[in-house]
Amino acid sequence: MFIKPQSGINRCYQYFLSRRSITMAHEKIKTTTTSDKMTTSRYPTGYDLLLDPRANKGTAFSIDERQLCRIHGLLPPTVSTPRLQVERFMENLRNMPDDLSRYISLNALQDLNEKLFYRVAMEHTQEVMPLVYTPTVGLACQKYGLIFSKPKGLFISILDKGHVYDVLRNWPIDDVRAVVVTDGERILGLGDLGCNGMGIPVGKLSLYTALAGVRPQYCLPITLDVGTNNEHFLNDKYYLGLRNKRVTGKEYDDFVDEFMQAIVKRFGQQCLIQFEDFANHNAFRFLKKYRDLYCTFNDDIQGTASVAVAGILSSTRITGAKLADSRFVFYGAGEASIGISDLLVVAMEREGLSAEQARKNIFLVDSKGLIVKNRPAGGLSEEKLRYAHEHEPITNLIDIIRTIKPAYLIGAAGQGPAFTREILELMASINKHPVIFALSNPTSKAECTAREAYETTKGQCVFASGSPFPNVEYNGKTYVPGQGNNSYIFPGIGLAIVTCNIRHIPDELFYLAAKTLSEQVGDEDLKVGLVYPPLEKIRDVSRKIAVSLAEYAYEKNLAALYPRPNNLEEFIQSQQYAVEYEDIVPPRWDWSNKTLAKL
Known part of the structure; x- marks a missing residue:
């Protein structure tokens, strides 16, 4: 029976013949002759295709693909859409x-x-x-x-x-x-x-x-x-x-x-x-x-700093106060708190303060209390010493807040509930819109929950956390707590680096990423308390961060990809991973050249 040249069966037959020819040419079919029979190993099958996560489509393989790739019968007969x-x-x-x-x-x-x-x-x-x-x-x-x-x-x-x-x-x-x-x-x-x-x-x-x-x-x-x-x-x-x-x-x-x-x-x-x-x-x-x-960075220090500063920049649109006019108390003095503090200094320098003046607005609290010079309990690390104040020692967090009167209370100690009802009420009494960031992960280590923050401050606070919390209904209004997760920052930074071959990563890139992220927060987001854009937009946000960083990298000769793309956003978007399945184009046997060719 003659088979039409364009039929799927014919393509399948051509593919089979080509695989058989190539296999035989490379002696991949082993034969063994005995006195009364010849045994031949099976031809290569498509079963391995189903075990390759980057090639496997599961039940979305078309009928033609199943025949051509020799997986027909290995899957249920119905073809599913993605x-x-x-x-x-x-x-x-x-x-x-x-x-x-x-x-x-x-x-x-x-x-x-x-x-x-x-x-x-x-x-x-x-x-x-x-x-x-x-x-x-x-x-x-x-x-x-x-x-x-x-x-x-x-x-x-x-x-x-x-x-x-x-x-x-x-x-x-x-x-x-x-x-x-x-x-x-x-x-x-x-x-x-x-x-x-x-x-x-x-x-x-x-x-x-x-x-x-x-x-x-x-x-x-x-x-x-x-x-x-x-x-x-x-x-x-x-x-x-x-x-x-x-x-x-x-x-x-x-x-x-x-x-x-x-x-x-x-x-x-x-x-x-x-x-x-x-x-x-x-x-x-x-x-x-x-x-x-x-080409390296530490996400716990710099990534956390960038996402926190982005939330802080967004919060100023709610509080109406400049960073340079605000005081910050950090509960915790480890990688996250010092990283955020260092990047805050960069942000306040943009508002006209010197680095020394900016550090005077930042107060760190560790396990021994407020970090001060000449601390009786012992010496301070180089990182902590930058933020040590000429101040009397205070060990209790609530006493520190009463004394310092901060606009921002940021938790990154990883010690679990620490922002008590009394502390939250005190923050609300000091500020019209106190900014409460409970950034410790996982949820069990958060300094307070979103509900505790909103209810105790009577809906006055600006809240963000490291782990997700559900929306809070209070006094007829729905509050949407923002998640200050590093995932808003490091994927976009990574995208810029791998697409444009950025060689080094100065602190300026993290400030630029924070600024770009905060600019993606809309007025409607702010009305419900969000200081970060909705997670559904995060892929577009990451691309915008990558574009901002790439532009800076080319200006400062940090990018090694040449020539510079004419349109960085289009170029970066073209490099992003796509989840659409690719059609499998089977090879055919070119009888004239005895080689495989694309259909």
Whole structure:
């Protein structure tokens, strides 16, 4: 029977013949002759296609594709649309018993069908982001030894010292442009989780793609395992990391040095290295040590600073007061608080203050109380000393607020509820619109809830938090608490870096990102208390941040991509990851040249 040349069956037959010819030519069909029979291994099938998360479409493969790729019969006969796939997944997700189960389900989808995973994340950002990252990722890290199923990054242990580059060579993709690395010593507000901290870089890089469109193949999560001081995990039979106390000192520093050098050797000088959840004593010195040598930043210091300052800039449109005329009290004096303070100084310099004058408006509170010069309890680190005032020591937070009378109360201590009813009432008595930021993660570590803040201040406050809180109905008005999550900042910064090859990341870029983010907050957002744009707009917001940073980078000769694109926004948008499935164009056998050609 003659088969029409344009029919799907004929294309399938041509594809079959071409695969058979190529396979035979490369001797991939092994034959064994015995006395009475010949046995031949099976032809290559398309089953591997369904196991490749970047190529798999699941039930969305068309009938032609199923025949041409030899997966016909491996799937149910109905062809689904991508929209129906999303609806089916979300229906299952919502019926699961708890958020950890939902986290596991989303990870399984990412392992199975990458484009569908990101389509789900992009179309249901508000619902999915708290499951992919904070607050659920904190619980996932604590349970990591139980739920680990498939590698999504690299584990490099102190036992690999001297061979870090060899471990990096095991990663199958050469074009890596963004690395997120942790050593697990200070995961969120949960402390030392050791190897279990891998959930953080995996989650961060998922947001790079979902929220900014950085292509997932460019991203590599890494955990540096140097041990843990957490006795619970050292005695946990399911713990997957090294069972020894943390390595410190010169051996640790040499290991991190080797890692940084190996990244550049393997992936190039423009590869972004984002530090996550290192302990304070290491985070500040690594930032100072590496920032002028590598394309690197610390998200806990600089990313948190940028998103917080964006919220502060937005809040001035509600309070009507300039930053230079306001006082700030930070509950906590670690990476986040000092990072925010340093970037606030940059913002106040834009309003005409000197750095020294700006620091006089900022007051830090640590576990020993208000940070002052000549503190009786002992010395201060270099970072804290910048904000030490000539003031009598005060240990109680409410007494500090009574004395300082701040317009802004910002929590980043990770110690849980600290902004009591009495403190919130005091802030409302001092200010018409007190600004209350409870930034500690996860939710259990927040300094107060959105409801507590709005109800205690009688709806007067401007509120934002690190973890999401539901809307609050109070006195006939709906308040929408803003989530001051770093995910508003680092994906856009990453997008700018990987598309324009930005070599170094000065503080000015983080101020510019904060300013750009605050400009995306509309008047309607402010009316309901939002100091950040709705999460549904975050992909567009990330692109605008990337464009602003790219323009600055080209002005300051920080970008290595040449020639400069004529239209940076169009160029960056063209580089963003798309979740639409690609049509599979099968090869055909060109009989004249005996080669494969595209149809």
